Amino acid sequence: MPIAPLATYDSPSAAKALADHAILNEFYGLLPREPRRTPMRELISTVLSHRTTHDDEELAYDRMLEAFGDWAGVEAAPTTALAHAIRTTRWPDTQAPRIQEILRRIKAEAGDYTLDFLADWPTNKALAWLTDMPGIGLKTASLVLLFNFRKPLLPVDTHVHRVAQRVGMIGPKVSADKAHTVLLALLPADAEALFNFHKHNYWLGQHICFFTKPNCPACPLKSFCNYYLEHYGPADAAALAATPKKWEGKKQH
Ligand code: SF4
Numbered sequence: 001m002p003i004a005p006l007a008t009y010d011s012p013s014a015a016k017a018l019a020d021h022a023i024l025n026e027f028y029g030l031l032p033r034e035p036r037r038t039p040m041r042e043l044i045s046t047v048l049s050h051r052t053t054h055d056d057e058e059l060a061y062d063r064m065l066e067a068f069g070d071w072a073g074v075e076a077a078p079t080t081a082l083a084h085a086i087r088t089t090r091w092p093d094t095q096a097p098r099i100q101e102i103l104r105r106i107k108a109e110a111g112d113y114t115l116d117f118l119a120d121w122p123t124n125k126a127l128a129w130l131t132d133m134p135g136i137g138l139k140t141a142s143l144v145l146l147f148n149f150r151k152p153l154l155p156v157d158t159h160v161h162r163v164a165q166r167v168g169m170i171g172p173k174v175s176a177d178k179a180h181t182v183l184l185a186l187l188p189a190d191a192e193a194l195f196n197f198h199k200h201n202y203w204l205g206q207h208i209c210f211f212t213k214p215n216c217p218a219c220p221l222k223s224f225c226n227y228y229l230e231h232y233g234p235a236d237a238a239a240l241a242a243t244p245k246k247w248e249g250k251k252q253h
Pocket of ligand 1: 163166167208209210214215216219220221222225226227228
């Protein structure tokens with residue numbers, strides 16, 4: 001969508017969100033929204049990933065299915081054995097019964113271990129159904145519904161939340177949960193745009209806007225970022241000219 005100059009928007013937050021979106025589309029390049037995993041795998045892997053590295057999450061997922069064969073096997077397994085199989089995750093004793101309850105509910109709703117029925121559900125109904133399950137919050141539910149079913153939702157993880165706060169798209173006291181609705185209201189209600197906004201700000205948080213010591217001189221958002229203004233003053237011509245126009249490094253999953 002065409003992006004108007006910052007000053008033409010009534011809300012500075014909306015202006016910043018749209019400017020962030022336009023600039024990072026250029027910086028990282030537009031991504032096609034292709035599901036990276038099946039809906040079932042996306043959901044269960046995201047549950048396993050809580051406070052766990054990507055490699056440990058994948059190891060837990062693989063060991064779980066190696067040990068019990070399929071989703072029916074995982075649901076029927078002794079819970080302690082399931083916890084042992086997913087022991088590389090942060091809280092295996094909590095996650096094991098949650099995963100079994102999630103599988104029970106999916107089977108009860110769909111008659112099988114599939115989430116495909118969500119494609120036909122209205123967005124809010126699908127979101128409410130998923131977030132009613134143990135261990136599934138707004139971030140996980142939004143991610144599955146956006147990535148796999150093209151629902152116009154925005155997953156807000158710790159990176160997206162941090163960038164949005166520092167830039168000033170959301171206020172400093174807006175929680176990550178609350179940010180899901182606040183940011184969504186500022187952005188186009190379009191799955192492709194929301195997917196790119198999520199991925200790009202996630203990457204910016206990983207590559208540049210670090211939790212400690214953000215690399216502001218290398219950041220393409222510096223001209224309108226509250227944190228930059230507070231720590232460096234207004235971005236002058238030299239600072240803007242020194243900013244890379246494209247990300248040349250690696251992009252993670
Ligand atoms: S200018 Fe600094 S604080 Fe602002 S988004 Fe970029 S890296 Fe983060």
